[in-house]
Amino acid sequence: MPDALTIYPIRHHGPGSARSVARALEAHPPATLLIEGPVDADSLLPFLSDSALIPPVAVMAHVQGHPERSVFYPLAEFSPEFVAIRWALSRGVPVAFMDLPASATLAPKEEGGEAPAENAADLDGEDVPSAPADTVRSDPLALLAQAAGYSDFERWWDALVESRGEGEAVFAAVAEVMAAVREAEDGHTSERDLIREAQMRQTIRAALKKGRVAVVCGAWHAPALTPEMLAREVKADAARVKGLPKAKVALTLTPWTHGRLTQASGYGAGVTSPGWYAHLYGTPAQVSERWLTRSARLLRKHGLDASSAQVIDAVRLADALATLRGRHLAGLDELTDATRAVFAWDSDTPLRLLSEELFVGEALGSVPSGVPAVPLEQDFAATLARLRLKREAVTREVTLDLREDAGLSRSQLFHRLHLLGVPWAKEAYASGTGTFKEAWTLRWDPEFSVRIVEASRYGNTLVRAAHMAALSQARRAPHLGALSALLEVTRLCGLPGAADFTLARLDARAADADTAALLLSLPPLARLARYGDVRAREGDDLRPVFRTLVARAAAGLPNAAHGLGEEAATTLQRQITGADAAVRLLDDPDASAEWTAALHALDAGGTAPLLRGDAVNRLRDRGVLDDRQVQTRLASALAPGAPPLDVAAWLGGFIGEDGGTLRHDPAALALLDAWVVDLDMDAFGEVLPPLRRALSRLEPHARRRLGEELRGLERAAQAAQINSGLGTAVVPVVLRLLGVTHVEGGVQ
Numbered sequence: 001m002p003d004a005l006t007i008y009p010i011r012h013h014g015p016g017s018a019r020s021v022a023r024a025l026e027a028h029p030p031a032t033l034l035i036e037g038p039v040d041a042d043s044l045l046p047f048l049s050d051s052a053l054i055p056p057v058a059v060m061a062h063v064q065g066h067p068e069r070s071v072f073y074p075l076a077e078f079s080p081e082f083v084a085i086r087w088a089l090s091r092g093v094p095v096a097f098m099d100l101p102a103s104a105t106l107a108p109k110e111e112g113g114e115a116p117a118e119n120a121a122d123l124d125g126e127d128v129p130s131a132p133a134d135t136v137r138s139d140p141l142a143l144l145a146q147a148a149g150y151s152d153f154e155r156w157w158d159a160l161v162e163s164r165g166e167g168e169a170v171f172a173a174v175a176e177v178m179a180a181v182r183e184a185e186d187g188h189t190s191e192r193d194l195i196r197e198a199q200m201r202q203t204i205r206a207a208l209k210k211g212r213v214a215v216v217c218g219a220w221h222a223p224a225l226t227p228e229m230l231a232r233e234v235k236a237d238a239a240r241v242k243g244l245p246k247a248k249v250a251l252t253l254t255p256w257t258h259g260r261l262t263q264a265s266g267y268g269a270g271v272t273s274p275g276w277y278a279h280l281y282g283t284p285a286q287v288s289e290r291w292l293t294r295s296a297r298l299l300r301k302h303g304l305d306a307s308s309a310q311v312i313d314a315v316r317l318a319d320a321l322a323t324l325r326g327r328h329l330a331g332l333d334e335l336t337d338a339t340r341a342v343f344a345w346d347s348d349t350p351l352r353l354l355s356e357e358l359f360v361g362e363a364l365g366s367v368p369s370g371v372p373a374v375p376l377e378q379d380f381a382a383t384l385a386r387l388r389l390k391r392e393a394v395t396r397e398v399t400l401d402l403r404e405d406a407g408l409s410r411s412q413l414f415h416r417l418h419l420l421g422v423p424w425a426k427e428a429y430a431s432g433t434g435t436f437k438e439a440w441t442l443r444w445d446p447e448f449s450v451r452i453v454e455a456s457r458y459g460n461t462l463v464r465a466a467h468m469a470a471l472s473q474a475r476r477a478p479h480l481g482a483l484s485a486l487l488e489v490t491r492l493c494g495l496p497g498a499a500d501f502t503l504a505r506l507d508a509r510a511a512d513a514d515t516a517a518l519l520l521s522l523p524p525l526a527r528l529a530r531y532g533d534v535r536a537r538e539g540d541d542l543r544p545v546f547r548t549l550v551a552r553a554a555a556g557l558p559n560a561a562h563g564l565g566e567e568a569a570t571t572l573q574r575q576i577t578g579a580d581a582a583v584r585l586l587d588d589p590d591a592s593a594e595w596t597a598a599l600h601a602l603d604a605g606g607t608a609p610l611l612r613g614d615a616v617n618r619l620r621d622r623g624v625l626d627d628r629q630v631q632t633r634l635a636s637a638l639a640p641g642a643p644p645l646d647v648a649a650w651l652g653g654f655i656g657e658d659g660g661t662l663r664h665d666p667a668a669l670a671l672l673d674a675w676v677v678d679l680d681m682d683a684f685g686e687v688l689p690p691l692r693r694a695l696s697r698l699e700p701h702a703r704r705r706l707g708e709e710l711r712g713l714e715r716a717a718q719a720a721q722i723n724s725g726l727g728t729a730v731v732p733v734v735l736r737l738l739g740v741t742h743v744e745g746g747v748q
Contacts (some may be wrong), residue, residue: 005204005230006030006214008080009174009222011142012269013261015078015281021216022083024168031211033088034203035081036218037073037097038105041251044371045096048075048082048253049089052368055082056256056274060449061102063247067453071105072446074256074267076274078281084216098203098215100196107245144177149326179223195244197224198237205230218269252372254449255365257393262360275361276332288315288330295339298358299350306343306350314342332359364393364444375460377452383413383462391444397428400438411438412494416466419473419493420455422448463495470498474505480513480549481520488524503545510549515560518553519575525549526582543588550583550591554598561602561611566649569608573653576611580618596624603633609646613637613653638675644683647675648691655695669706 008024010017025033041059048057055077062070075082088095150156200217204225207213215225223229258274261267271277276291283290292314296306318330318338325334336351336359344350369381384390387410400407414425428439458472459465470490477483483506490499510518529542561572583595599622602615616633619625625633637650651672676684676691695703 004208004212005227006168006212007175007222007225008084008171008214008216009178009219010080010216012081012218013074013076013079013271013274013277015277018078018080018083018281019284020171021080022087024171025084025087025214028168028214029091029093030214031094032207032213033084033093033095034098034200034207034213034215035085035095036099036200036216036221037081038099038102038251039097039199039203040101040103040249041073042096044251044253045085046089047368047371048085050368050370052366053253054366055079056258056261056363057253057365057367058256058260058446059102059251060254061106061249061251062450062453063106064250065248065457067450067456069106069247070450070453071102072254072256074261076256076258076261076278078277081216094210096203096207098200098207098217100199101246102251103246103249104244106249107247144174150328150331174219175222175226178219182220182223193221195240197221198233198240200225201230201233201237202241205234250372250374252374253367254446255367255391255444256446257365258361258363259393260446273332273359274363275357275359278361278363288318288335291335292318292339295343295354295358298354299343302353304343304350304353310342314338317341364391366391374453374456376456376462376465377449379461380452387413389413389442391424392442393444395441395443398425398440398442400440402436402438407438408494411492413462414440415489415492416462416495419466419469419489420451420458420462422451422455424448466493467495467498470495471501474498474502477505477509479520480506480509480517483509484521484524488528491528503542507545507548510552513552515553515556516572516575518549518556519572519579521549522546522553522579522582526586530586543586543591546582546586547588547591547594550579551594553579554594557598558601558604558607561607563606564608564611566610569610569649572608573610573614576614596622600624609637609649610653613650613655615653617654634672638672644679644686648686651691652693655698 006024006028008021010021037059038061041061044059047053055075057075059073059075060070061073062068075085085095087093145156148156200215200221201224204213204215217225258278261274262270262272279291279294280287289311292311295314296308296311299306314335315338318334321334321337322328322330327334330338339354340351373381387406389410398410400411402408402411414427417424424444425440425442428441455465455469458468470486470493473486474483477486483502487499487502487506490496490502506521510521513521525542525546529546557576561569564572580595583591596619599615599619602611603619604612607615616625616630620630634654637647637654695706698706
């Protein structure tokens with residue numbers, strides 16, 4: 001048996017390990033190749049050799065009916081497992097996974113227990129290390145590299161293995177070292193690892209019956225898979241894997257990104273710099289020179305200085321640093337230090353750009369069309385092809401013209417995905433005028449694939465799923481404002497059936513809704529009534545519904561504003577602001593009349609001072625109150641004996657967002673100025689904070705204008721008495737400047 005079994009202990013996602021495994025397999029082809037991975041994913045292996053598959057990808061397993069309970073097994077171009085699988089498939093060598101099935105990994109641990117969540121397992125089946133022993137378990141080869149004086153495991157592996165060409169001998173040495181490490185860590189092997197290794201041994205035993213077997217596994221597991229362990233643990237392994245709880249799972253391949261392969265993403269077998277590892281795997285010679293050349297090219301792309309001379313200097317500096325640190329080759333640490341010294345100078349911008357685009361490198365993989373997928377994912381892929389959109393890991397800006405069919409269809413797709421909880425596209429600011437333009441920022445993250453699977457519970461197509469999701473949200477909407485917002489979303493999604501259902505729910509709930517909910521429902525409804533025809537001209541006229549809601553809100557507003565505290569009044573003011581803007585936007589005469597009457601009703605005793613002042617300000621903006629009426633109300637609010645804090649609250653509402661009344665009505669400003677001047681010290685101390693808060697909402701130029709107006713009031717008071725003698729003294733000077741000369745009998 002020893003000659004029939006060859007074990008290749010590797011580092012997950014290690015490019016040096018990947019090259020060594022490929023060379024060893026080519027030198028000694030096995031009859032069967034076994035890979036660390038879930039045994040129930042064997043049906044996906046043929047897709048990994050498809051030319052349409054571009055790594056990184058991940059084997060995704062999820063519990064049927066509960067897609068949120070999922071687990072991923074990522075594979076990159078430089079992953080030894082991926083390289084070994086492609087080698088076997090290209091040569092017709094049988095290849096299979098050998099690890100614990102995903103159905104067991106995702107099964108509840110006990111009655112009523114929860115299965116592992118997303119990323120709970122990986123190709124090494126581990127979470128993020130949390131203790132020194134876990135660190136040894138998670139990446140033992142990296143610790144060996146550090147002990148040898150290398151900051152970068154892959155450069156250590158290059159020096160130890162690639163440069164010497166002793167692949168299989170070094171694999172045996174690594175397995176021997178791991179056996180010593182595991183012996184020293186005796187007692188730290190988890191129960192889950194024991195079960196996993198039992199499953200691996202069972203799979204190996206079955207494969208050995210067909211001939212010579214090669215095993216590619218994480219270095220930590222190599223000592224547990226030796227011929228001696230296979231013979232010793234036969235009975236124990238059968239007992240460990242017998243009767244394991246299992247869940248009904250579905251497996252597929254999904255695109256992955258370099259960013260999700262990093263340790264920073266929380267991935268247990270993650271690496272520091274996937275971009276660097278991809279470079280190492282694809283660059284057998286002149287690694288440092290080509291890396292720094294790529295760095296310079298990227299910096300120049302962003303308009304930063306990066307010359308050939310700087311590349312040469314950086315290469316020399318990296319090599320010198322490696323020598324000073326006692327290392328055979330410059331690693332990523334040395335190259336990063338050299339980059340910082342040569343390219344960055346006193347700015348962190350170059351290094352930040354390189355970190356985002358080169359060190360990590362947001363490569364997004366793709367999978368062939370024939371990979372098993374839920375129907376919703378298939379419909380999504382077909383929709384993307386029809387609309388000429390691609391899922392990319394980089395950020396891309398898109399501007400749509402809704403007057404065109406293509407632009408409208410893309411907009412509806414983005415909104416439907418948002419409705420389904422897939423925020424691939426985020427709405428951005430569209431420059432210019434008109435409501436026919438939309439700007440979006442697109443960036444695809446791998447977890448969106450999970451959300452697509454989750455959304456499949458609503459339907460098998462995007463239209464059907466979005467429709468059912470909208471109906472579900474309409475039934476569960478907590479208040480009228482949520483229904484109104486959902487109505488807007490359904491129109492943006494192009495879902496007329498869902499829009500009709502939501503509108504009916506809104507109309508039914510409006511009869512017993514409170515004032516706050518009615519106010520919150522107005523802004524989305526106004527936008528739909530005003531601009532909805534840009535998208536769907538067949539939509540119903542929403543103006544009657546809007547008028548009804550305004551009338552109900554106006555009837556309840558005076559009572560809602562009565563006797564409120566400061567916090568409640570502030571909340572209601574924000575709601576009034578949104579409703580007022582909605583009424584102005586739609587500009588419906590009946591709705592405007594109802595709303596104006598409600599504002600008049602707010603300007604009465606018992607209403608919170610903040611809301612009374614706010615109502616006066618809005619009535620002035622509408623031209624309902626003239627300057628004299630505004631000054632009368634201001635004088636009444638500032639009357640002697642009024643509590644200073646109530647006056648300050650009234651002024652907070654009256655000043656508004658832009659301070660327009662004070663800036664355009666000198667008499668009102670003079671009244672306010674005189675009131676502040678007459679305050680005693682204690683009252684002034686109470687009033688100052690709320691008054692400053694009210695004025696802080698103004699733009700800087702508006703505050704400066706008010707300050708200039710106040711100084712003008714002081715100058716006017718000082719110039720009340722005119723000295724005619726001083727005034728006539730400048731007349732001769734002015735006349736001479738104008739070229740006027742004195743002559744007898746007059747001027748000439």
